[in-house]
Amino acid sequence: MITWEDRFSMGNPLLDRQHKEFFSKVNEFYDSCVIGVGEARIEEFVIFMENHAREHFAAEEAHFADNNYPGLDGHCVEHLSFLEKIAAIKKRLDMGEYEEDFAMEVARFGSEWLSSHTRTADWKFVEWIRERG
Numbered sequence: 001m002i003t004w005e006d007r008f009s010m011g012n013p014l015l016d017r018q019h020k021e022f023f024s025k026v027n028e029f030y031d032s033c034v035i036g037v038g039e040a041r042i043e044e045f046v047i048f049m050e051n052h053a054r055e056h057f058a059a060e061e062a063h064f065a066d067n068n069y070p071g072l073d074g075h076c077v078e079h080l081s082f083l084e085k086i087a088a089i090k091k092r093l094d095m096g097e098y099e100e101d102f103a104m105e106v107a108r109f110g111s112e113w114l115s116s117h118t119r120t121a122d123w124k125f126v127e128w129i130r131e132r133g
């Protein structure tokens with residue numbers, strides 16, 4: 001479980017709203033996993049992550065570009081890699097190539113993305129813009 005805190009704010013209402021939504025959906029899915037989820041619920045969550053990511057990445061990259069952020073290219077690579085991982089998960093779902101703990105694996109994947117990207121890579125932009133003044 002990973003919760004949103006005001007200190008994670010990017011200083012942009014749209015990006016903050018999207019980040020918060022991702023936090024709450026990941027937590028919701030985690031809770032469902034504890035009870036037990038079927039393939040349809042896993043698929044629903046994976047599709048949510050994909051659609052949400054596409055929309056959010058476009059908004060975030062545009063915001064970074066508007067500010068001439070020098071880390072934009074590297075950041076786009078991370079976004080692309082997330083979408084590639086989602087594609088791989090979708091493929092496994094379609095092929096039925098997964099073990100019993102697959103739902104938890106997917107939940108962990110979403111949660112790790114929050115820690116490693118949203119709270120780390122995205123945050124680098126905030127630090128950069130603060131230093132720039």
Ligand SMILES: [Fe+2]
Pocket residue numbers: 019056060118122
């Ligand atoms: Fe983000």
Ligand SMILES: [Fe+2]
Pocket residue numbers: 060075079117121122
């Ligand atoms: Fe990002």
